[in-house]
Amino acid sequence: MWHLVRILAASQLWFSDGNPIAAQRGGHGVSSRLIVDGQGFLDVTEMRSLDSMVLDANGEALWLKRRERYSGRFACPSLQNSPYPLNLSLQIDDAGNFNLSIVDIPSIMTACYSIPKQASGRLKPLPEIFVEDAAFINKMIEQKFIPYQNIPDAPLKTIQEIRALGRQYFPFTPYNFELAMALYDWTTASFARMVLFRIFQYTGIDSGVAALPHPLDRESLAVNIWQSNFSVYTPQDADYMRTFLMQPAHSFDNLTAQLEEVIDQVYNFSEIENRLLVAAMQSMPRTSIASKPRLFSGQVDIEQLGTGRFGIEFEECPLNKGPVGVELAHSLTDALDSYMAVGKTITTKMVWSFTDSMKEAMHYSNGIVLVLNPPSGASLWDSVSFITPLSDDPSKIEYTAAPGTKFEIQSVQHTAVSGKPVTMIGLEPVLDRDGPLKTQPVLGSTHQQRLSEGVVKQIIDSHGFVQSGRGRYKRKHRRQEEDERMDE
Numbered sequence: 001m002w003h004l005v006r007i008l009a010a011s012q013l014w015f016s017d018g019n020p021i022a023a024q025r026g027g028h029g030v031s032s033r034l035i036v037d038g039q040g041f042l043d044v045t046e047m048r049s050l051d052s053m054v055l056d057a058n059g060e061a062l063w064l065k066r067r068e069r070y071s072g073r074f075a076c077p078s079l080q081n082s083p084y085p086l087n088l089s090l091q092i093d094d095a096g097n098f099n100l101s102i103v104d105i106p107s108i109m110t111a112c113y114s115i116p117k118q119a120s121g122r123l124k125p126l127p128e129i130f131v132e133d134a135a136f137i138n139k140m141i142e143q144k145f146i147p148y149q150n151i152p153d154a155p156l157k158t159i160q161e162i163r164a165l166g167r168q169y170f171p172f173t174p175y176n177f178e179l180a181m182a183l184y185d186w187t188t189a190s191f192a193r194m195v196l197f198r199i200f201q202y203t204g205i206d207s208g209v210a211a212l213p214h215p216l217d218r219e220s221l222a223v224n225i226w227q228s229n230f231s232v233y234t235p236q237d238a239d240y241m242r243t244f245l246m247q248p249a250h251s252f253d254n255l256t257a258q259l260e261e262v263i264d265q266v267y268n269f270s271e272i273e274n275r276l277l278v279a280a281m282q283s284m285p286r287t288s289i290a291s292k293p294r295l296f297s298g299q300v301d302i303e304q305l306g307t308g309r310f311g312i313e314f315e316e317c318p319l320n321k322g323p324v325g326v327e328l329a330h331s332l333t334d335a336l337d338s339y340m341a342v343g344k345t346i347t348t349k350m351v352w353s354f355t356d357s358m359k360e361a362m363h364y365s366n367g368i369v370l371v372l373n374p375p376s377g378a379s380l381w382d383s384v385s386f387i388t389p390l391s392d393d394p395s396k397i398e399y400t401a402a403p404g405t406k407f408e409i410q411s412v413q414h415t416a417v418s419g420k421p422v423t424m425i426g427l428e429p430v431l432d433r434d435g436p437l438k439t440q441p442v443l444g445s446t447h448q449q450r451l452s453e454g455v456v457k458q459i460i461d462s463h464g465f466v467q468s469g470r471g472r473y474k475r476k477h478r479r480q481e482e483d484e485r486m487d488e
Helices: 107-112 131-142 159-169 176-186 191-199 218-226 238-242 252-283 332-336 358-364 453-462 478-487
Strands: 002-008 013-015 031-036 040-048 052-057 060-066 086-092 097-103 119-122 295-299 345-347 352-354 368-372 399-401 406-417 420-429
Touching: 040 097, 052 097, 052 119, 060 097, 060 119, 131 176, 131 252, 159 176, 176 252, 191 218, 191 252, 218 252, 295 352, 295 358, 352 368, 358 368
Parallel strands: 002 086, 368 420
Antiparallel strands: 013 031, 031 040, 040 052, 052 060, 086 097, 097 119, 295 368, 345 406, 352 399, 406 420
16 A cells, blocks of 8 residues: 655646545555646556565556565565555656655665665656537537437436546546546447447548548448447437437438438537547546456447448558448458458557456457457556446446557457357557556566467356347346346
8 A cells, every 4th residue: 555645746636536645545456546737647556466566657666575685573564464555755847757756664664675766757648628629519418419318228327426527537627527428428329429430431531621530431321320229229219319410210211311411410529529538538547457457348339230340440441441432341251361360450440348357248249259468568458448437337347448549469269158159359459669658567477368269268267157249238237137137
């Protein structure tokens, strides 16, 4: 455990947990995010072993290591449950550089453990937020296009709760409510709009219009909105169609005619909300790899897309170069033989969602499961954000990766889970090693396993019986499932 006892900084500071700055924090695998007004973020992550402890601060480490030779009269305090929380001193200059050091160390600790002087590094940058984007989202909130209206299968959050969460997680910006709302809205069925209007862009073609950066595959957009069929979320449902600024449609021709009238407005809506969503994701606290050594994602998470449209979710798909009018659909087999082959790097066009168990991922899988391994030597999942605190459903564990995130394909296995055929793809985030945020091995390197048949079986067995689902919102809410079992 640790706490800040000395601070030298000109900026206002907050911790994203909402507790006082001087509060005691830490524990094995716990990462705490310090927010520095106008400057950036500092993630302090604690990890322990039997004879050592490390505080990772934005990739720079403060180590405590047991001395090999200690001949004192008293037993050394255990780092597992030490009665001495570390006293930390933090200095932050106006350029975003920090120095973190351990001070006021009890003599028994210095006798038992070697302790470094300090760790120095740079703050992670704050996201860029445009005033015009926040104003637009506010108008959409006033007109009740945001958040999704009348959600039937989640406990929801009130506007007051969302405002309070915005102040807690995003206190550095006057637009904290808009960030919180964009993130909350993503966890509802609004995600369909935010996904479809990203993946059906021809990202290899510049439209010449900044607000609408790439041409759209309009025919595929219309078809996939029309084919929506998860729970109540269909083109005949008024609330679902409202997310696309349309009225209920009872024929494909009617839907197509409506879409042609509003398509540019919805496109602009999607781009703006995605920008605020990414800013919110970038600002959320990070999760340690010690606490979550792997993440999982059931794909494709919109059932009607099918595996034939999984490949178009990546910028490397050659169909992104058009010409405009060519259908954005590419067989999974062809994708895996080319730009998604083992060793290739893919770049996402949309926000990707992950969870923390194979069982949960299979509920959302429609033929594909992604297994995300941590980058070698990293202590945090720096490229994914834990967003459940702002979800419409607190029981839905969700991590998200922003559009533009790069992943290396490590392995591909065609297997079966509970009798269901699944293509299991092993991935690793690709980090910018030349940037200011260096990563260091923490308590030994994390063992990276490719998805051999043995590892696949181990993952499946460790998560018990799993069932294949039909997309993010086909599955009933957990509480509803429990209530139904009780009724039986």
